[in-house]
Amino acid sequence: VLELRRVVRQYEGTPPVRAVDNVDLRIATGELVAIVGPSGSGKSTLLNLIGTLDRPTSGRLFVDGVDTSELSDSALAGLRSARIGFVFQQFHLLSGMTAVENVAAGLLYRGISRTERRKRSTEVLKRVGLGHRLSHLPNKLSGGERQRVAIARALVGDPAIVLADEPTGNLDSKTSNEIVELMHRLHADGSTIVVITHDKELAANLPRQISIRDGKLESDSTNRTP
Amino acid sequence: VLELRRVVRQYEGTPPVRAVDNVDLRIATGELVAIVGPSGSGKSTLLNLIGTLDRPTSGRLFVDGVDTSELSDSALAGLRSARIGFVFQQFHLLSGMTAVENVAAGLLYRGISRTERRKRSTEVLKRVGLGHRLSHLPNKLSGGERQRVAIARALVGDPAIVLADEPTGNLDSKTSNEIVELMHRLHADGSTIVVITHDKELAANLPRQISIRDGKLESDSTNRTP
Numbered sequence: 081v082l083e084l085r086r087v088v089r090q091y092e093g094t095p096p097v098r099a100v101d102n103v104d105l106r107i108a109t110g111e112l113v114a115i116v117g118p119s120g121s122g123k124s125t126l127l128n129l130i131g132t133l134d135r136p137t138s139g140r141l142f143v144d145g146v147d148t149s150e151l152s153d154s155a156l157a158g159l160r161s162a163r164i165g166f167v168f169q170q171f172h173l174l175s176g177m178t179a180v181e182n183v184a185a186g187l188l189y190r191g192i193s194r195t196e197r198r199k200r201s202t203e204v205l206k207r208v209g210l211g212h213r214l215s216h217l218p219n220k221l222s223g224g225e226r227q228r229v230a231i232a233r234a235l236v237g238d239p240a241i242v243l244a245d246e247p248t249g250n251l252d253s254k255t256s257n258e259i260v261e262l263m264h265r266l267h268a269d270g271s272t273i274v275v276i277t278h279d280k281e282l283a284a285n286l287p288r289q290i291s292i293r294d295g296k297l298e299s300d301s302t303n304r305t306p
Numbered sequence: 307v308l309e310l311r312r313v314v315r316q317y318e319g320t321p322p323v324r325a326v327d328n329v330d331l332r333i334a335t336g337e338l339v340a341i342v343g344p345s346g347s348g349k350s351t352l353l354n355l356i357g358t359l360d361r362p363t364s365g366r367l368f369v370d371g372v373d374t375s376e377l378s379d380s381a382l383a384g385l386r387s388a389r390i391g392f393v394f395q396q397f398h399l400l401s402g403m404t405a406v407e408n409v410a411a412g413l414l415y416r417g418i419s420r421t422e423r424r425k426r427s428t429e430v431l432k433r434v435g436l437g438h439r440l441s442h443l444p445n446k447l448s449g450g451e452r453q454r455v456a457i458a459r460a461l462v463g464d465p466a467i468v469l470a471d472e473p474t475g476n477l478d479s480k481t482s483n484e485i486v487e488l489m490h491r492l493h494a495d496g497s498t499i500v501v502i503t504h505d506k507e508l509a510a511n512l513p514r515q516i517s518i519r520d521g522k523l524e525s526d527s528t529n530r531t532p
């Protein structure tokens with residue numbers, strides 16, 4: 081469902097930075113994959129490319145078999161909002177909106193009534209343990225609470241593809257396990273999930289681990305334990 | 307060197323939130339302490355109070371034996387910049403300044419020449435592995451690189467007291483270990499260090515762990531292993 085062919089993402093500068101350096105990668109529908117690697121190795125850049133939030137400097141990205149280089153920005157945005165839920169490493173919540181409003185924003189333009197958006201957003205926020213923080217603005221939330229609002233917003237639309245950039249970095253182990261549980265359940269329901277994580281235990285418990293170093297794929301393994 | 311007596315921090319609202327609920331705490335000079343607890347339990351609020359970035363709703367905070375309620379905001383700011391280095395959970399880098407400029411900002415108002423500020427900032431950035439990113443703006447850095455710039459800025463002035471709010475949340479284990487190594491060395495040189503962390507291994511390896519739940523001190527232990 082996601083395929084990268086010889087993808088390069090280079091940032092200009094002195095010197096230029098090759099954040100993703102000639103990556104070939106295929107992720108099949110319904111896979112659950114961890115992306116690991118040192119800080120600065122290109123993981124977020126890679127996930128942004130996979131999520132069509134960024135375009136390659138060279139190479140091709142195919143989503144659902146469609147060559148994204150042939151899509152306009154608006155067509156790409158349409159594909160993205162219909163199919164992909166993205167959890168950002170830096171959350172990117174809207175500061176003027178409450179937790180529930182931030183999550184509900186993930187459901188706009190789908191013909192869902194405001195009442196129904198509110199209802200679903202409340203449910204997802206309760207699933208991530210924030211039922212008591214629905215009307216808090218982001219600056220009135222803890223770091224881990226903001227992270228969970230970002231997760232809720234990515235999941236509220238039941239996306240076919242979930243891309244999560246270090247979703248448990250600000251969470252204690254109990255809360256983190258609950259989020260991982262949630263991801264496993266979405267996966268069991270058919271979602272394709274790609275998670276960047278620095279948590280070795282989390283990564284080891286997923287069926288496939290891809291490791292990145294200096295913008296290149298270093299290893300790509302599959303757990304053989306059942 | 308740091309003492310809290312019956313400290314409360316309550317946020318107004320419907321309902322009000324008692325983020326720190328009647329905490330008594332003493333941290334002696336030269337201690338190395340971990341603060342752990344669930345997401346939303348009050349750790350960052352507690353650290354901000356300890357670091358004089360916030361004032362209690364009631365109760366007293368003493369820094370170096372001085373009752374902070376008797377200091378004006380500017381006197382407090384002076385005490386803080388002379389004695390305390392703070393690593394924020396959300397980094398708070400200045401977006402228009404490069405990595406080295408952000409760190410150098412931690413040395414202003416000390417009569418240090420610009421050349422010397424630049425030199426020291428470059429050194430600290432190299433110590434956290436960012437020698438190759440000195441002139442990058444924050445939006446041209448990865449999440450873990452921004453975290454390390456925040457760490458470098460907190461440490462560049464050799465503060466007597468280091469308060470770090472989840473300093474390794476965005477780092478892979480190798481880089482994280484390097485940061486922890488650095489903290490142990492500062493501690494060996496006499497700094498008082500308080501670290502909020504969700505990393506159980508990191509916390510277990512510090513001489514003292516304080517755990518917080520719902521704004522209250524739940525436990526306060528000291529490692530007996532040498």
Ligand SMILES: Nc1ncnc2c1ncn2[C@@H]1O[C@H](COP(=O)(O)OP(=O)(O)OP(=O)(O)O)[C@@H](O)[C@H]1O
Nearest residue numbers: 220222223224317323325345346347348349350351
């Ligand atoms: N300005 C505010 N107004 C109301 N409530 C707030 C405000 N700031 C924080 N809170 C609440 O106070 C509680 C404690 O927040 P704090 O940031 O100290 O938690 P934390 O232990 O650092 O959590 P985390 O591990 O997620 O970073 C949270 O439940 C949060 O929602």
Ligand SMILES: Nc1ncnc2c1ncn2[C@@H]1O[C@H](COP(=O)(O)OP(=O)(O)OP(=O)(O)O)[C@@H](O)[C@H]1O
Nearest residue numbers: 091099119120121122123124125446448449450451
């Ligand atoms: N706009 C930019 N211009 C120049 N270099 C950039 C830019 N954005 C990112 N980089 C560099 O590209 C490299 C890869 O960044 P990326 O955010 O993908 O790393 P990462 O693996 O997600 O790291 P982390 O684990 O710290 O989040 C980093 O070394 C970073 O400094």
Ligand SMILES: [Mg+2]
Nearest residue numbers: 124169448449
């Ligand atoms: Mg990243």
Ligand SMILES: [Mg+2]
Nearest residue numbers: 222223350395
């Ligand atoms: Mg916090």
